[in-house]
Amino acid sequence: VTLERVLTAAVMIPIVVVAVLWGPDWVVGALVALVALLAVSEFLRLAELAGHRGYARWTLLCALGLVFAQWQAIRVERHALPGGVLLLHDAPRITLEGVLAAFVIGIALAGALGRRAIREILPGAAASAAALLLVAFPFSYLLRLYGAPDGPRWVLFVLVVIWAGDTGAYLVGRSIGRLPMAPQLSPKKTWEGAAGNMAASLVAGAVFLRWLDAPLVSLLVGAALVNVAGQFGDLLESAYKRAAGVKDSGVLLPGHGGMLDRIDSLIFAAPVAWWYVAWLVRANFRSRGL
Amino acid sequence: VTLERVLTAAVMIPIVVVAVLWGPDWVVGALVALVALLAVSEFLRLAELAGHRGYARWTLLCALGLVFAQWQAIRVERHALPGGVLLLHDAPRITLEGVLAAFVIGIALAGALGRRAIREILPGAAASAAALLLVAFPFSYLLRLYGAPDGPRWVLFVLVVIWAGDTGAYLVGRSIGRLPMAPQLSPKKTWEGAAGNMAASLVAGAVFLRWLDAPLVSLLVGAALVNVAGQFGDLLESAYKRAAGVKDSGVLLPGHGGMLDRIDSLIFAAPVAWWYVAWLVRANFRSRGL
Numbered sequence: 332v333t334l335e336r337v338l339t340a341a342v343m344i345p346i347v348v349v350a351v352l353w354g355p356d357w358v359v360g361a362l363v364a365l366v367a368l369l370a371v372s373e374f375l376r377l378a379e380l381a382g383h384r385g386y387a388r389w390t391l392l393c394a395l396g397l398v399f400a401q402w403q404a405i406r407v408e409r410h411a412l413p414g415g416v417l418l419l420h421d422a423p424r425i426t427l428e429g430v431l432a433a434f435v436i437g438i439a440l441a442g443a444l445g446r447r448a449i450r451e452i453l454p455g456a457a458a459s460a461a462a463l464l465l466v467a468f469p470f471s472y473l474l475r476l477y478g479a480p481d482g483p484r485w486v487l488f489v490l491v492v493i494w495a496g497d498t499g500a501y502l503v504g505r506s507i508g509r510l511p512m513a514p515q516l517s518p519k520k521t522w523e524g525a526a527g528n529m530a531a532s533l534v535a536g537a538v539f540l541r542w543l544d545a546p547l548v549s550l551l552v553g554a555a556l557v558n559v560a561g562q563f564g565d566l567l568e569s570a571y572k573r574a575a576g577v578k579d580s581g582v583l584l585p586g587h588g589g590m591l592d593r594i595d596s597l598i599f600a601a602p603v604a605w606w607y608v609a610w611l612v613r614a615n616f617r618s619r620g621l
Numbered sequence: 622v623t624l625e626r627v628l629t630a631a632v633m634i635p636i637v638v639v640a641v642l643w644g645p646d647w648v649v650g651a652l653v654a655l656v657a658l659l660a661v662s663e664f665l666r667l668a669e670l671a672g673h674r675g676y677a678r679w680t681l682l683c684a685l686g687l688v689f690a691q692w693q694a695i696r697v698e699r700h701a702l703p704g705g706v707l708l709l710h711d712a713p714r715i716t717l718e719g720v721l722a723a724f725v726i727g728i729a730l731a732g733a734l735g736r737r738a739i740r741e742i743l744p745g746a747a748a749s750a751a752a753l754l755l756v757a758f759p760f761s762y763l764l765r766l767y768g769a770p771d772g773p774r775w776v777l778f779v780l781v782v783i784w785a786g787d788t789g790a791y792l793v794g795r796s797i798g799r800l801p802m803a804p805q806l807s808p809k810k811t812w813e814g815a816a817g818n819m820a821a822s823l824v825a826g827a828v829f830l831r832w833l834d835a836p837l838v839s840l841l842v843g844a845a846l847v848n849v850a851g852q853f854g855d856l857l858e859s860a861y862k863r864a865a866g867v868k869d870s871g872v873l874l875p876g877h878g879g880m881l882d883r884i885d886s887l888i889f890a891a892p893v894a895w896w897y898v899a900w901l902v903r904a905n906f907r908s909r910g911l
Contacts, residue, residue, distance in 0.1 A: 377743070378743065378747065381740075381743055381744070383744070383747060414710075415710060415711050415712070416708060416709070416710050417708070417709040417710075417712040418706060418707070418708055418709075419706070419707040419708075419709065420704075420705060420706050420707075421705050422705070422707040427717075427718050427721075428717050428718065431721070431754065431758065432758075432759065432762075432892045432896070434754075435754060435755055435758060435759050435889070435892065436759075436850070436889060436892065436893065438755060439755075439850075439853045439854060439857050439889045440853060442856075442857045442860055443803075443806075443853045443856040443857050443860075448805075449805050449806055449859075449860050449863040449864065450671075450863060450864045451864075452857070452860035452861070452863075452864065453667070453668065453671055453751075453860060453861045453864035453865075454671070454673070454747075454864065456751055456755055456857075457668065457673060457744075457747040457748055457750065457751035458747055460747065460750040460751040460753075460754045460755055461743075461746055461747035461750040461751070463750075463754070464721065464724075464725060464750045464753070464754050465725055465728060465729075465746055465750055468721065468722075468725060469722065469725045469726075472722075513733075515738075515739050516733075516739055560726070560729075563729045563730060563733045564729060566732075566733040567729050567732045567733050567742070567746075569739075570732055570733075570739050570742035570743060571742070571743045573739040573740060573742075574739065574740045574741075574742065574743035574744065575743075599725070599726060599729045602722045602725065602726065603726065606722070
């Protein structure tokens with residue numbers, strides 16, 4: 332851990348925490364959009380280094396569209412009535428489904444009308460589809476989670492669980508790490524580090540008992556799910572970088588590499604956390620007999 | 622046009638027409654699912670020939686999930702009430718969004734836990750994402766269109782408009798075709814053929830004045846949109862095949878090549894047609910002052 336890395340974290344973390352807990356909604360929406368765009372463009376750069384040049388502008392525009400669709404989705408009022416009736420107020424005009432369908436049509440146009448060599452069209456379309464579906468789409472659920480009941484605190488829960496896990500993995504792995512976990516993917520990762528990662532996440536999750544209206548076991552299960560999804564995201568990003576033959580996804584954040592390096596754990600943790608919280612809310616609703 | 626090709630069409634077309642117009646819903650759902658699975662597996666084979674081996678089983682399972690989500694989507698009753706309130710009855714439990722999110726999580730697991738060489742994970746994830754998002758997802762809208770008001774006839778409209786266009790392109794291109802359209806992508810396509818394609822589609826669309834409750838201009842606009850989307854789909858599939866270095870996507874249908882060869886025009890025409898019909902239905906609703 333370089334001093335540079337700690338300083339960057341010391342500046343960024345308070346900004347993120349303040350924005351999530353007390354910022355107006357649109358600031359959080361704008362942050363999610365900005366981070367998604369940076370991550371998608373770094374992913375497209377990695378894919379290009381691996382030989383698959385995506386349709387960058389259209390993919391970025393659609394990534395922005397996905398974030399906007401999530402923004403609209405969190406503004407819908409939903410009321411479940413008896414007999415399988417669902418009442419929606421202010422149902423969104425721009426939906427995730429609509430953005431994805433527009434993306435597909437746009438890729439078809441770009442592929443058929445563009446001036447690329449024919450053999451590059453399939454890899455280009457595939458890289459674009461991967462950037463949108465495997466990076467922007469899952470990450471955008473962070474905004475959806477933010478709009479759930481107690482959403483800002485749940486978003487903070489996800490962030491703290493992941494940050495604590497990263498720190499735990501580093502401290503434990505460095506001091507007693509011996510058994511390599513995925514030597515091909517990430518030579519420095521050890522099983523001891525992964526266990527430290529999980530343990531620190533569980534502790535961090537338990538601390539939220541003070542701020543979230545959920546029983547301890549729900550918080551521990553949530554922290555475990557977020558942690559596992561986070562570790563998978565981290566491993567997968569290592570694979571992307573190896574395909575591209577680079578060490579960092581970018582040089583945006585001093586000491587941390589690129590944005591994709593910094594949020595790789597969040598990409599898959601975000602949809603998992605949203606699903607889990609939505610399920611908790613429904614289960615809670617039922618147990619109160621409503 | 623070989624005799625084999627004509628015979629295959631003579632067998633398949635009546636089956637499809639009868640199933641769409643008079644078959645029970647589930648037969649159409651099963652046909653769409655079957656065709657989607659065949660098309661996705663052919664696309665994955667093309668991508669593999671181009672050097673990108675996707676996660677085939679998981680992608681096929683999720684393609685089936687998308688078709689099932691569309692099947693559920695067409696069973697929802699929607700009522701728009703004043704004041705931006707939307708009432709849904711039997712809202713689906715398995716949604717397009719849910720299937721796509723599950724796909725993403727599954728690809729993360731497969732990528733991180735699988736035993737592939739690291740450099741193959743990014744291309745494999747990208748090929749899978751492309752197969753699901755650029756083939757199965759748009760094609761599945763054919764089932765959604767089937768569930769729209771007058772859906773079976775609109776599905777037939779799309780099929781006939783495309784079949785007529787193919788025939789028109791062939792006859793005109795062969796007799797007077799001179800100006801090559803996209804020599805790199807598809808050496809035999811000419812601008813004269815493309816014009817014949819469009820003209821035949823417009824005539825076919827106009828014929829549906831007899832079976833669809835829509836003014837002539839709406840049918841002509843619909844036929845033109847379907848035709849353009851179809852021609853783009855056709856061109857794009859040529860690009861996929863060129864990347865893979867093959868002439869046909871498969872050998873499933875005698876004289877027609879593979880399933881992807883046969884439905885390439887439908888892939889993008891399906892979502893375009895569904896959007897257009899959904900828009901017509903809403904516009905019609907408003908113009909009656911409801």
